Amino acid sequence: MRLDQFLVQRGVATSREHAKSLILKGQIGLGLKPSLQITDKLATQLQTLKPQPKRFVGRAGEKLWGFLEQHPLDCQNKVVLDVGSSTGGFAQVLLEKGAGRVVCVDVGQGQLAKELRENPKIELHESCDIRAFQPSQIYDLLVCDVSFTSLRLLLATLAPLSSQLLLLFKPQFEVGLRVKRNKKGVVLDQEAINQSLQEFLTLAQNLGLKVCCVCESALKGKAGNVEIFILLERG
Known part of the structure; x- marks a missing residue:
């Protein structure tokens, strides 16, 4: 084994x-x-080994940490909007990197880890679709990790909220239901992935955003899909 x-x-x-x-x-x-x-x-x-404690509250934390190790962003004292915060993996990493405050928005409820829920630097908005969210400011950085929704449907909403956006592009939610997948849900059509990614990048540019980085996540999605970090900046 x-x-x-x-x-x-x-x-x-x-x-x-x-x-x-x-x-x-x-x-x-x-x-x-x-x-x-x-x-x-x-x-x-x-068999005598004890389970290793998790470093992050969710797998998303491992993904973001890996990206920032290779492509550092200045998070020190920044106010960050975390779209699709879920258990708080991204938020946890951002706080470790020095963020002053993280505003977490998620359509779900009761998902954010207790340790983050009780952190005074976290502002939580549950049961909230980002398209209905009422921002209190323009944020220093926006991060986004959403599932079951295409980023193409959200980008026009996200773009005005920050001059710097770090988005996790998930092929399984971008290419359409008819594209071939294996039994685990891994997208097998690389051409469809490439086309969908290019369409998204073109959309970003049409919204006045500059594509600064396109980088595969070191950690795959749960089913095994290769996910892609996209860093966009305005101006």
Whole structure:
């Protein structure tokens, strides 16, 4: 059995991607070198391992952290609008990077992690579609991680809210339902992904936004889709 599969089975990791991350960071093993394979003997030893505490409250935190490590943004004392905040993975990272305040907006309710809900630097707007949100200001930075909605339907609403936008482009919600997927929901038509991405970038430019960075997330979506960070700036 592969080590990543074993760690998920034993509850040490929440997913194979999470397990792989722990392994390659050297956080797994009893004096073992990082590896993606495991013998039966070592599996017996590893049964004594306790689950590793999660660093972030959601997988989104790992995605954003990975992006910012490669493409640093100045978050110090910034007021950030987090669209699609969910459990708060993005918000948590932004606070760790020095954000002064994070305004969280999500259509759901009761999802934000307790530790963030109680943080005085968090302003939470639940059961709120961003298209109905009443902003109190123009934000220093806007981040967006939404599901089951195309970014193309939101961009005209998002664009005026900040001069800097960092969006997570998820092919599974952008290419349309007729595009071929595997049983897990992973989009298999790369041409459709490329076309959808280009259409979105063109839309952004037509709205007066400059495309500053297009970068694949180091951590895939839960089903295995390759998601893409897009950094846009105005002016």
